[in-house]
Amino acid sequence: MVRKTKEEAGLTRQQIVDAARAVFHECGVSRTSLEAVARVAGVTRGAVYWHFKGKAELFLAVREEVFSPLLARSHAILDDERYTDPLDAIEASITDFFKVLDECPTLRQVFEIMMLRCEYVDEFAEVQSEALKPSTDLQVKIERAYLRAAECGSLRAGVEPFAVARDTWAFSSGLLHQLLDVGFENGLKAEVPAMVAAHMALRRKG
Amino acid sequence: MVRKTKEEAGLTRQQIVDAARAVFHECGVSRTSLEAVARVAGVTRGAVYWHFKGKAELFLAVREEVFSPLLARSHAILDDERYTDPLDAIEASITDFFKVLDECPTLRQVFEIMMLRCEYVDEFAEVQSEALKPSTDLQVKIERAYLRAAECGSLRAGVEPFAVARDTWAFSSGLLHQLLDVGFENGLKAEVPAMVAAHMALRRKG
DNA sequence: CTTTACATACATGTATGTATGTATATAATA
């Protein structure tokens, strides 16, 4: 039995992606051989090369599978009209992000792969620069939220919207890195909600 | 002529370290063969293996050479008694850090290697966890500075010293990552002084 | 005379890409 139905083929593709995530995370992207991925997935390298051009494309698949829904979530919160105060929307999106990170080990794996177990050279340099754009979109959306906060008067007097937007972005990015650098369970995981609250409180009026 | 004087040997060691930095940066640590390092250094693999146990030890040497003086700088500023307001010392240390980063391409190279061109698995996982301790010391020193600021009344009323300390650390770390992710020259390099000033202004009284 | 500071040579393991084989799902045709 060699030829599978389309459905079955999609399943083995998914198995390969799952295996890749696991092996990337354990061995690092460079030291991961496609043969190891195939073995964990229960197939041979033939199957891997059939579904993906090579390691870079496989890496991309691993990332996209997790990142698209994550970005959508953040955008949805920032666009949610039910938040009267834009600062609440910003805080909610950040809080939600770290909550998902806490609850979803798969997401943590992918972040750890991208931040600690991958070298961005050659093919992977492009892969990464391409991944930067959607994050820029989020950044812009946060900037606009701060602008609206300034207009509606919820922002503390004297603070520049653009400046605090960049500050918030750096804060989030830095917090994420620290959490993963030190090992998620070890670090200041418990302090995150307080840190986010404190961060936002600094720029609220009153 | 094979055997060199001690002085000459120290020089070739340095050449190897310099070559390693360059090749690590260009190819990524994994894809760097010690033969490539040797070639760039103008020696053979024999010399590399003589001076270093292997790639991991060489990587460590590349890092230490640049990081020790950098950490010393930051500590010196934070310990400087001439700053009346601890918040000034904190701001100065951060400003100084990004100034050095701007002025020293070698430092940027090493940071880029560590953050974008190295996979922290196996031997390198230990290498990195070991690198985390000195940064923790800095973190603690910043916490203490914020505590003193609270005591001497320069901190805005209602802000918790520990919370803003963590916020500052996340901010710095995040800013560094962003600068290098996007390519130092492209990004918000020009905005850095303003960002640092805005970050500190948020927690100053008045 | 011994150790240092390398260069050279070798033995081995392992990843990669591609080429080829093959059985079956699926579409085309009659």
Place this chain on the structure above:
DNA sequence: TATTATATACATACATACATGTATGTAAAG
């Protein structure tokens, strides 16, 4: 509807290319 043709979904096999570690050689320094 039965048959045929073709493309699919892989497995297998091969050819190549490096990187690594170590062992050994060697000339000069100490």
